[in-house]
Amino acid sequence: xxxxxxxxxxxxxxxxxxxxxxxxxxxxxxxxxxxxxxxxxxxxxxxxxxxxxxxxxxxxxxxxxxxxxxxxxxxxxxxxxxxxxxxxxxxxxxxxxxxxxxxxxxxxxxxxxxxxxxxxxxxxxxxxxxxxxxxxxxxxxxxxxxxxxxxxxxxxxxxxxxxxxxxxxxxxxxxxxxxxxxxxxxxxxxxxxxxxxxxxxxxxxxxxxxxxxxxxxxxx
Amino acid sequence: xxxxxxxxxxxxxxxxxxxxxxxxxxxxxxxxxxxxxxxxxxxxxxxxxxxxxxxxxxxxxxxxxxxxxxxxxxxxxxxxxxxxxxxxxxxxxxxxxxxxxxxxxxxxxxxxxxxxxxxxxxxxxxxxxxxxxxxxxxxxxxxxxxxxxxxxxxxxxxxxxxxxxxxxxxxxxxxxxxxxxxxxxxxxxxxxxxxxxxxxxxxxxxxxxxxxxxxxxxxxxxxxxxxxxxxxxxxxxxxxxxxxxxxx
Numbered sequence: 001x002x003x004x005x006x007x008x009x010x011x012x013x014x015x016x017x018x019x020x021x022x023x024x025x026x027x028x029x030x031x032x033x034x035x036x037x038x039x040x041x042x043x044x045x046x047x048x049x050x051x052x053x054x055x056x057x058x059x060x061x062x063x064x065x066x067x068x069x070x071x072x073x074x075x076x077x078x079x080x081x082x083x084x085x086x087x088x089x090x091x092x093x094x095x096x097x098x099x100x101x102x103x104x105x106x107x108x109x110x111x112x113x114x115x116x117x118x119x120x121x122x123x124x125x126x127x128x129x130x131x132x133x134x135x136x137x138x139x140x141x142x143x144x145x146x147x148x149x150x151x152x153x154x155x156x157x158x159x160x161x162x163x164x165x166x167x168x169x170x171x172x173x174x175x176x177x178x179x180x181x182x183x184x185x186x187x188x189x190x191x192x193x194x195x196x197x198x199x200x201x202x203x204x205x206x207x208x209x210x211x212x213x214x215x216x217x218x219x220x
Numbered sequence: 221x222x223x224x225x226x227x228x229x230x231x232x233x234x235x236x237x238x239x240x241x242x243x244x245x246x247x248x249x250x251x252x253x254x255x256x257x258x259x260x261x262x263x264x265x266x267x268x269x270x271x272x273x274x275x276x277x278x279x280x281x282x283x284x285x286x287x288x289x290x291x292x293x294x295x296x297x298x299x300x301x302x303x304x305x306x307x308x309x310x311x312x313x314x315x316x317x318x319x320x321x322x323x324x325x326x327x328x329x330x331x332x333x334x335x336x337x338x339x340x341x342x343x344x345x346x347x348x349x350x351x352x353x354x355x356x357x358x359x360x361x362x363x364x365x366x367x368x369x370x371x372x373x374x375x376x377x378x379x380x381x382x383x384x385x386x387x388x389x390x391x392x393x394x395x396x397x398x399x400x401x402x403x404x405x406x407x408x409x410x411x412x413x414x415x416x417x418x419x420x421x422x423x424x425x426x427x428x429x430x431x432x433x434x435x436x437x438x439x440x441x442x443x444x445x446x447x448x449x450x451x452x453x454x455x456x457x458x459x460x461x462x463x464x465x466x467x468x
Contacts, residue, residue, distance in 0.1 A: 121308035128268055128379075129369075130297035131325050139321055143312050219353040220311040 004191050011178060016198070018092045018173035019164055022099055026160040029100035030107035030153065037063075037104060038111025039137060049123070049133050059108075066105035071163055074098055075170060082170075095172025099163055107156045114148030115141055147218035154210025158203050165199075175199060221246040221409050222377065227266055227276030236262045238433045239276070244426075246376075249403050249410045249443070251424035253417070259433040260413045264379055267411065268300045269293060281376055298326045301370030301408075305382035307362040309354040309369075315341065316350040319369045326373045340368040344398055360391035367398060371406070378402065380412040384419055392416075396423055396446045422446045 005012065037059065043049050044056040069077065075098040079089040082097040118141055126140045142149065165176020175195055183192025222244040229237040236259050244250045252260045265271040266278060269285050278285045283296055309318050319337045328336065341347045344364035354362055363383060370378055380399065384392040400423050402408050414420050420427055423443050429436040 119306075119308070121304055121306045122310055124270060125302070125304065125308035125366075125369075128270060128297060128300070128302040129322050129325050129373075130294040132294060135325055139324070140310060144310055146312060217312070220355060 002190070002194070004188065005194060008182065008191065011182070012175075012195075015173055015175045015178035015195075018177075019161070019175045021092055022095055022164040022167060022172060022174055023157065023160045025096040026099045026103035026164075027153070027157055030103040030156055030160075033100075034104040034107030034156075035111055035149075038108035039115065039141070041108060041112040042115040042141075043133070043137075049127075049136065063105045063108055066101060067109065071098075071102060072166055072169065074102060075167070079170075090171040092167075092172050092174075095164075095167040095170055095174075099160060099167070102163060103156065103160055106159055107153065110152030110156060111149060114145040114152055117148055118144045144220075147214040147220075150210060150214040150217065154207060154214070157206055157210075161199065161203060161206075221248075221281060222267060222411065223277075223279040224263075224266065225277040225279070227273045227278060229262055229266060229271055229273050235433050237266065237273070240433075240435055242428065242435065242438075244409065244411060246409055247403070247407060248426060249400070249412065249424050251420040251427040252411065252413045252430060253415065253420050253427055254430035254436075256415065258430040260415075260430050261381055262433075263430065264381055264411060264413045267377075267379055268297055268302060270302075298373050299375045300377045300379060301373070301375035302379040303363065303366045303370050303381070303383050305385045307354070307359075307366045307386075309362055309365055311354050313353075314350065315346060315352050315354070315357070315365050318354070318365055319372050322369045322372045328373065336372060337368075340372045341365075343371070344368045358391070359387050360394055363387065363391075363395050364398065367395075367402070371402065371408075374406075375408065377409045377411065380410060382413055382415070385414065385416065392419065393446050399423060400446065418447065 040050075041056065041059050041063070044052040044059065046053070046056075066074070075095075078098045078101065082094050083089045086094045086097060088094055122140055122144055123136060126136045131139065164172070164174050165179075167174055168177030168180060175198060179192045179195035182188055183190075183195055222242075224240055224242040226239050226241060227237060228235070228239045240263065242263075252263060254260045262271055266273050267280065269278065273286065276286070280296065280300060285293060285296055288296060310321070313321065316337055319340055320333060323333045323336060338347060338350075341350060344367050346361060346364050346368065349357065349361065354365065357365070378399075383399070384395050387395060396419065399410060399412070403410050403423075412420070412424065421441065421444055423446065424441060425443060426438060426440050428438045
C-alpha cells in the first residue's frame, strides 16, 4: 500500500462513504420517483393507454429543463429549495437534493425509452385479456422491459457518480471532492491519480454488474 | 351472439369502417376476408373494443359493450379471447407464465391455477414445453401458447386476427385443426380474419367479404375441411408449374 494512501486513510474512507451516500440516495430517488415518472411519460404519450397531451407536455418539459441545466448551475439554483427541505444548503445531506432531482429526470427519460421498446402487440394482448392499466404496467410492461430498465439504471448510476464529484461546491464531500482538494489543489498528483483509479474500478464494477444482470434476465 | 349495429370507425380522415351491420350466431366459425386495407382487422378489433367505434353499438353475449364503463368492459373482455398474427406473447415469461397471467387477471381461484394452466397446455399439446420461453419455440408452438392463453378463462368467443398468416402450410393446418376442435368440443364461437382463401374455406361456416370498409357480401359456405396442406419440395415445384429445367 503506497504511503500516501495510509497517511490519508481516514479521509479517503470518509470520502468513499460520502460518495456512497450521495449516489445511494440518488439511486433510491431514481427508482422510487424516476421510474413512475418515466412510466407516466410513456403512458401519457399520444396513442398510449393514458394519452394526455397536457400531462405529457408538462412532464416532458420538466425533464428536459432539468437535464439541460449545466449541473453546477442546477446545484446553485436549487439552494433555496434545498434549504427549505433539509434546513441547510451545505453538507452531504444537502448535496443529495440536487443529485436526486437530476437522478429522477435522468432515469425517467431512460425508463420512457425502455418502455417504448415493448412491442405494441403485447400491450394489445393484455388489453384484450381485460387487464387494467396497473396490471398492464406490472404484469406486462415492466416484465417485458426489465433488461432495458436495468441497463438504463446502470447508465444512470454511472452518471450519478460523475455528478457527485462536483458536490464539493456545497460541502458535500465525496471521492471527487477529495481528489480535487487534496490531490489537485495541494499538488499531490499521485493522490489524485489513486482517487481516479478508485472511481474507474467502481464504474467498471457497476457496468459489469448491470450488463450481467440485464443479460441474465433477458429471455427475448 | 355477436351483433354490430351501424358501427363506423374513422382513422383521422380515412373511413376504415363505414356503418356496418353484422350478426354472428352462437357456435359459428365466422370468417372475414378481404384485401389489405379493406377493414377486416379493424372490424374484428371493434368486437372487443380494441378499437372504439365512432358510432354504433357492439353487443356480445347479450351485453352492449359500447355502453359499458371501463371496469365492466374489462370484465366482459375476459370472456372474449383473442389471438394475433404476431402471437403477442410476453417474451420474458415462460410458456406456463404466459398462460397463468390470463388466469391472474381473471382472479381465477389461486389453488386451481396450476392445474388449469396444465389442462390448457395439454389441450394444445404443449404441456412438456411449459418451462420454455417463447424465443425457444417455433411459430406454430407460439400460436398454440397464445391459444391456450386465450382459452384459459373459458371464453364464449375467440377472435382470431390472421392467426395463420405468419405460418407455413403444415403449421397452418395444425392450428386450424386446433381451432376447429375448440369450436366443436368447447362450443366456442370463432371469428377469424384472414386474407388466405384456403384458410377461410377450410373451417368457416359463414364468411363476410369486405371491401373499402364495407360488407361486400356475406355467404354461407360448406367448410371443405382442413386440406392436407403440404410443403414438401415436390409440392412446391408442382405448384410452380413444371417449366424447363434451369441449367447454369
